[in-house]
Amino acid sequence: MRILVLGGTRFLGRAVARLAHDRGYDVTCAARSVSGAPPAGPRFVPVDRDDPDGLAALDGGWFDAVVDVTRRVDHARYALDTLADRVGHWVFVSSVSVYADHSVPGRSVADTPLLPPAPDGVDGPGPDFRFYGECKVSIERAVLDRVGPDRAFVCRAGLIVGPEDTSDRFPYWVRRLADGGEVLAPGRPDEPVQWVDVEDLAAWLLHGATTRLGGTFDGTGPARGMAEVLAGIAAGVGRPDPRLTWVDGGFLRARDVRPWSGDRSLPLWVGGDPADAGFLARDVTDALAAGLTVRPVGASARATLDWMTSTPEAVRPGGLGRAVEAEVLREWHAERDG
Structure with missing residues (x-):
């Protein structure tokens, strides 16, 4: 089995390339190698899809499957034009950010409206990921138009966690719950x-x-309650029975505690906005029936902590600082006890 990973130098792409190599497949990673290095084992071919001849090094080869994770519309179209006739199956990693409406929990691929494609002249997301979802919509259409639905697997990935996740979303809770004490x-x-x-x-x-x-398909696991998730993470990092203090969303927003990611944020929380009520509550029955398996969140937390411990500089700092957390908790207790 010959697998081409367009990318393969960071997070999901690296995991795909590493696992494919471990299974004995003939794996090629094609990337600029700007954002990282491919895992040991797969063949690495330097390419630059900004160059009109950037994929020339792959000329003449047949691949049983391609896995592409790009967010750039021009890069996706270039790869399709160059490789589609030499590939058996095309796997494109899209995102649940393609959906235009996240307000209804329990929706599926079949009944959720999509954003429009990226506007003319927009080939990639701008600052703050503007047009990210629209670009993924454009790429999905390009893949399906070029290779057809029978030769294409479009995976709309949700929040991806685990080792080599350099964001502050899942790692924040791994670090915070491992530290123990009262947790907001x-x-x-x-x-x-x-x-x-x-x-x-x-x-x-x-x-x-x-x-x-x-x-x-939506590529994410079944929804679970926040309490179950935080308890699972805590157990995975050796802190069973965490001291969780639940603080009302309105109280948090009034103190500029933000949802999801970034400074002063509490990741994995979407902020209680009704417009986002279904963002982390999608129906993934069809994905599970199609072979997706999910491990307990504690196992992900344990592996993430091991990686964070070995590479402490790799994770972007973010989330709610400990001093801010302590102050918000003091105010919350004072209001409730006062």
């Missing part, structure tokens, strides 16, 4: 959270490539 937990204990471990997603992408799975 946002919103309601039953607010939904959805995620997929990078190794589980990589395995499913390879399953789709090798079985020629066709269709469009």
Whole structure:
């Protein structure tokens, strides 16, 4: 089995390339190698899809499957024009950010409206990921138009977690719960959270490539309540029975505590906005039936902590600082006890 990974130098792409090599496949990673290095084992071919001849080094070869994670519309179209006739199956990693409406929990691929394609002249996301979802919509259309639905597996990935995740979303909670003490937990204990471990997603992408799975699916696990998720992370990092103090979302917003990611944020929390009620609560029945398997969140937390400990400089600092957390908790207790 010959697998081409367009990328393969960071997070999901690296996980796909590493797993495919470990399974004995003939793996080629094609990338600029600007954002990282490919894993040991796969053949690496330097390419630059900004160059009109950037994929020339791949000329003449046949691949049983391609896995592409790009967010650039021009890069996707260039790869399709160059490689589609020499590829058996095309796997494209899209995103749940393609959806135009996240307000309804329990929606599926079949019944959720999409954003429009990227406007003319927009080939990639701008600052703050503007047009990210629209670019992914454009790429999905290009893939399906060029290779057809029977030869294409479009995976709309959700929140991806696990080792080599350099964001501050899942790593924030791994670090914070491992530290112990009283932990500020946002919103309601039953607010939904959805995620997929990078190794589980990589395995499913390879399953789709090798079985020629066709269709469009959401690539994420079943939704779980925030309390269950935080308890699972805590258990995974050796802190069972965490001291969680649940603080009302309105109270947090009034103190400029932000949702999802970045400074002063509590990641995995979408802020209680009704417009986002379904963002982390999608129906993934069809993905599970198509072979996606998900590990317990504690296993992801344990592996992430091991990686963070070995490479402490790799994770982007973010989330709610400990001093701010302590102050918000003091105010919350004072208001409730006063």
